[in-house]
Amino acid sequence: MLFINPAYEKFGGMLSRYIPVGIPVSLGVISAYLRKYGVKNIRVVDEEIETITQDNFRKFVEGLEQPLIIGITVLTSQAGRAYNIGRMYKEAYPDCTVIMGGVHVTALPEEALRNGSADIVVRGEGEETMRQLYHSLREGGDAWQKIRGITFLDEEDELVSNPDNDLIDNLDDVPIFPYELFEHPKYDMGFLTGARGCPYKCSYCSQRILTGLTYRWHSMERIIENVKILVNKYKIENITFYDDIFSVNKRRVIELCDGIVEAGLHEKCAFAVQTRADNIHEDILPAMKRANFKTIGMGMETGVERIAKEANKDQTVEQHLDAVALCKKYGFKVSLFMIYGFPGESKADRDESWRVVNGANVGFVKFNNLIPYPGTPIYDEAQREGRLHIMEGWRNFNSTLSITRSIFDTIPLAYVPKGVTEFELKRDIIRRNLQYYFQWKIVKSILTRDKGVGWIALPPNWFLKPREVAALTGMALILGSNLLFSLLPPFVGNAVFALLKRGRSEAAPKDIKMKDRKFRRSRLPKGAEAEAPEPAAMVEGAEGDDKARSQKGRAEWLGWSSPS
Incomplete structure (x- = not known):
């Protein structure tokens, strides 16, 4: 089976050269699960590493069982690219089956089916549905059409959405992530997923349509x-x-920290997490400190109480500041992640958010533009306002659009609230990010390759390599020009923007309201017998494997945590 992670462009845009490449986690997890249940030949292609083209796409399926089954994961910002790849394979291999899954097609399954890029959409959590679907397709016949958790078009071209499949109750039934499938030196392998899901209802988050x-x-x-x-x-x-959120269960966190210390792993490794401010409890912090947790990140999003309430965060700005103080008390590094462009947000609100986070004096802050993802309440609000801007293939649904391109890039933001122009919103996002990064303590840390600086990392001895010096100089010129243009008066920037040819907006596709889903949790069904894992999938390196791979030559500088 072939799995594909599509990408319009390398993550980080103009900054991608110096941003660690994240492993496509969902494809790795499903690959491990299928191998557990007897699927022998699985291949994963990640366009962050190698682009699929008309010249090379056939090589990725050489030696795979026929007829081909191809699985493509679909994030909203990569949807158009996923659809192009799906059509490419369907045209070349008419008898193949293209299956799409992920958060975007879970919210909008009909889109991928009607545009001819997919045969089946897997909605929600994919492991068990994919196991049933793969084996049923290999057996032949139409029994696969009864599998829960899928959407497809029947022979009359009518949309069929079967009931949701159950969630896996015991996550330990899912094998350990198959890191051996992702040993390319560009990957940052320093991650694991210890939990799934989030019990909160933030209006901008699409996570709950999956779990x-x-x-x-x-x-x-x-x-x-x-x-x-x-x-x-x-x-x-x-x-x-x-984890979507690390510290929902205090007992679990303390038990995990005690286990890390008992195993002596705290002496070999440091850890970073992301969680909510109201889940930072003082009684878990000493345990995390003992276990060598160094960094705690929080999605604060806004420094304005009114906006936090309207976004249904169920947290206050004061709670975030109290959590920051508590983390500092125990010596943790703190990262805050912010969003500009909420409905009803004014320039004064954005300035207030900056004042609040700047005053918090944390190590790392990043400002993104709001993305109204399909299936979220904020998506519906943007539609009602008539301010939802969808480019062909959803390629402008990128939360880092403002900070990874020129300020005058012609790709429009997905959403700009009433009372503000696109230039004004971009200007504030760019200015605040660069005001943070252009602080001497941050610049010095980046240039000296301090692993603690957020999401940018320079290669070793970069200053001795003319190619790296040239690349950094070019990037600095673009970032510097962005900062200069962001200081223009609004009437000047707005006039320049009016002269630019903007991308054309398309009508929003039909939404089947997957955000209203409710799930049952269940154990694996009887008869789902697992086979012994292939040797490559076994964990023989857990204790000092002689074949353990050194990080030398593997871009070991990609480890991440935020600065103090």
């Missing part, structure tokens, strides 16, 4: 086993937990 309001976590023993693989086999010294 509802459930929250599940792996056992302490399972996470320790995972950490040992990363530390002992791959020599990772900084691990980030990719």
Whole structure:
């Protein structure tokens, strides 16, 4: 089976050269799950590493079982690229089956089916649905059409959406992530997922269309086993937990920290997490400190109480500042992630957000533009306002659009609230990010390759390499010009923007309201017997494997945590 992670462009745009490449986690997890249940030949192609073209797309399916089954994960910002790849394979291999999954097609399954790029859409959490679907397709016949959690077009071209499939109750039934499939030197392998889901209802977050309001976590023993693989086999010294939210359950956090210390892993590795301010409890922080957790990130989003309330964050600005103070008390580095462009937000509101986070004096702050993702309440609000801007293929639904391109890039933002122009919103996002990064302490840390600086990392001895010096100079010129243009008076910037040819907006596709879904959790069905894993999938490197791969030559400088 072939799995594909599509990408319009390398993550980070003009900054991509110096931003660690994240592994396509969902494809890795499903690959491990299918291997557990007997699927022998699985290949993963990530366009962050290698672009699929008309010249090379056939090589990726050489040696795979026929007829081909191709799975493509679809994020909103990469939807158009996913659709192009799906059509490319369907035209070349008419008897193949293209399956799409992920948050975008879960919200808008009909889009991928009607445009001819997919045969089947898997909605929600994909492991168990994909297991059933793969084996049913290989057996032949039409039994696959009864599988829960899928959407397809029947012989009369009518849309069929079967009931949702259950969520996996025990996450330990999912094998450990198959890091061995992703050993390319560009990847930052220092991550693991210890929990899934989030029980909160922020209006801008699309996570709950995949898992509802459930929250599940792996056992302490399972996470320790995972950490040992990363530390002992791959020599990772900084691990980030990719949990949607880390500290919902205090007992679980303390047990995990105790397990890390008991295994001696706190002496070999440092850890970073992202969680909510109201989940930072003082009684878990000493345990996290003992276990060598260094960095705590929070999605604060806004420094304005009114906006936080309207976004249904169920947290106050004061709670965030109290959480920052508490983290500092115990010596943790703190990162804050902010959003500009909420409905009803004014320039004064954005200035207030900057004043609040600047006064908090944390190590790392990033400002993104709001994206009204399909399936979220804020998407519906943007539609009602008539201010939703969808470019062909959704390629402008990128939360870093303002800070990874020129300020005068012709790709329009997906949403600009009433009372502000696009230039004014871009100007504030660019200015605040660069005001932060152009502080001497940050510049010095980046130039000296301090691993603690957010999401930018320079290669070793960059100053001795003319190519790197030239690339950095060019990037600095673009960023510097962005900063200068962001200081223009609004009437000048607005006049320049009026002269630019903007991307054309398209009508929003039909939304089947997947945000209203409710899930059941269940154990694996009887009869789902697992096979022994292939040797490549086994965890023989957990304790000092002689074949453990050194990080030398593997861009070991990509470890991430935020600065103090």
